[in-house]
Amino acid sequence: MSTDPAEDRRGRPRSTHAHAAILDATLHLLTEVGYTRLTVEGIAARAGVSKTTIYRWWPTKSALTVEAIRSGSTPAPVEPTGDLRTDVRAAVQAVVDCYARSAVGAALPGVVADLVQDGTAGELLDALLHPHRDALQRIVRDAADRGEIGHDVDTELLHEVVAGALFYRVLLGRRMSGDVAEELVGLLLDGLPGRRGVPR
Amino acid sequence: MSTDPAEDRRGRPRSTHAHAAILDATLHLLTEVGYTRLTVEGIAARAGVSKTTIYRWWPTKSALTVEAIRSGSTPAPVEPTGDLRTDVRAAVQAVVDCYARSAVGAALPGVVADLVQDGTAGELLDALLHPHRDALQRIVRDAADRGEIGHDVDTELLHEVVAGALFYRVLLGRRMSGDVAEELVGLLLDGLPGRRGVPR
């Protein structure tokens, strides 16, 4: 449907090889040395590309990193089973996996800190996590349709709590032990345990 | 007989004025330009102090920033009322206030990213939030003593979720609307609303 196929095809076309090599090099260096020790010169060297070429396409180190991280993120499709607890747990675990993925985990704090400067941190986090947010939303909606929970759940908030709490762990440098997801799910589904019969 | 009080007190004593001026300048510049655009030279200039003096007492820019942030944080004493919901809400609000405090909000992401490098991010966050964690713990314990909730609540996790979810908001640059605490408390105390009668 889009009508711009002709566009402007004059001039030497952008080298797809260079483009890919740059993103790839960025991703690898990111996991090896982390964001702050990541240098544009190093990326250029590793990608076999000149610094100028990098700056032609990305205005800044953080912009490049953002795209590299995005390009390396897999959608993580989760097939809902119909059991609320199981599905939420899987969704939470998917976020854990996303953060734990080498490049992301190593780089996220640094990049995000850089992006906070221009207020675009949200975009990156959103780009990274929106599949998970959508999955969570669907799970919650389905459960509500089944009558297991009410329809008034704030999915947005729920996702934010999950994403935030886990990101916090990344910052603290704590290993993502296998039970994190389990415990978090318990808290979120049941509220403070043992609490019952108390009117709100 | 404590031993080290004598030490060797000869020589010019440390200038308390310079010390205070440095922390003050750091705090102000932090809120004005943010962590990444904060320069040691700028701090020295603003404090009317030489760079040497700064580096004599703090090994790095981040160490100085950490102390400055700490020095500017007020303990935030909350008097528990005995009502669980009210008290938790107040505790959460205290964390919100802590993050929202000018210097902290502006600087936290940057400093934390720096500290993540050496794995000391936890210390800063902990130094900043441990009063709140303690307060939360006491609130929860009291409620358990009153029988309102079980004794098996993981306070640590609870605090982490609160601190993380709110920090996430700071990163996103969202204003801390007045209801954040309210909503968060709702989720944490009750779990997914409308849920009942389902065995764990």
Add this chain to the structure above:
Amino acid sequence: MSTDPAEDRRGRPRSTHAHAAILDATLHLLTEVGYTRLTVEGIAARAGVSKTTIYRWWPTKSALTVEAIRSGSTPAPVEPTGDLRTDVRAAVQAVVDCYARSAVGAALPGVVADLVQDGTAGELLDALLHPHRDALQRIVRDAADRGEIGHDVDTELLHEVVAGALFYRVLLGRRMSGDVAEELVGLLLDGLPGRRGVPR
């Protein structure tokens, strides 16, 4: 019957317009910004031509500049009167005028410095000044034929002294006052004034 007109005339013929526009743009930019701040990209833009076209015909910036300067130099025809002093003075003045011509004066030091690298500075200078050297040579020869001076004058040296002394003035940025030629001629024709009767 010259033979090469046939050559191989396939393909699109060279655009004479582009060629002229490039030389013209070069000349103008040369007088406006000087040689070092002259850029090939700037020339291309001003000539409404692509960089490729420039490099197709000239191997380097300096080569282009050389041709531009040459193309802008007028032969400077001097009609000898038969009076030695008058004619030499006119010849010297012609060199002064050549140097003073806008583009040349502004650009010469820079281009020459570039050409010195490959030892081709002589070619440019020669191309620029050989009409004047020839004129000078003819004047001197005529005078010798008339018996006014000996036949053993080293015209080459004479021309070099004139060209060099005046070029030096260009370098110093001194205005070419009207009397330069006069004074120089005096020195060259008479030697140190007032000197007489001293055997060589």
Add this chain to the structure above:
Amino acid sequence: MSTDPAEDRRGRPRSTHAHAAILDATLHLLTEVGYTRLTVEGIAARAGVSKTTIYRWWPTKSALTVEAIRSGSTPAPVEPTGDLRTDVRAAVQAVVDCYARSAVGAALPGVVADLVQDGTAGELLDALLHPHRDALQRIVRDAADRGEIGHDVDTELLHEVVAGALFYRVLLGRRMSGDVAEELVGLLLDGLPGRRGVPR
């Protein structure tokens, strides 16, 4: 006699070693690769000094080169014998030697071209040649006192012609053959040879 001994001795004193090493490295690289291929980065590397230190003291490559060339120039004292031709010849030869000195000869065209941009080329040339100009002036004055020539000789012009004509040779890349000075002196002292009895 100067009274400023106190000056301002605060702060770390400038490293004389670094200063000397920089000038030395500049001089050597100049003779090895020439001015245009001379880079500040290369100088820094060779001098074992950081680029910053160079830029702290010299605003530009040309300024540094100027000082380096100056620092490497020896006064070249010539003892006048009392014979005009001999002394002038020696003076001219001194200029030849000055130009021929490795660093100067290799670099002069480039530096001068750079300096022409800001109109300070004269300063360098003057700094380099003023001892020779003074020597020439004295020789001419002495000869006039002895009555060999008139008192109205324009020494300035004479020096300019010598300096210019020889510089021109440098530009052309011609070797400074041993007779250059001889021939030049002949022309300057006698005017066009064979010419006599012609009233000015």
Add this chain to the structure above:
DNA sequence: ACTTAACCGAGACGGTACGTCGAGTCTTTCT
């Protein structure tokens, strides 16, 4: 009073990376 040791201000230094600029080459499509 007089050391003496630790402080402080000033500022030069090495180092690392930044983002920019220009020369010259190469690769397309259009004419």
Add this chain to the structure above:
DNA sequence: AGAAAGACTCGACGTACCGTCTCGGTTAAGT
């Protein structure tokens, strides 16, 4: 085949901060 557009490599530029290092001068506690 020539021309236009423009992506590309290479090399150097000048700047900014970091954290280190000397200096000269200052200020108390000890003798």
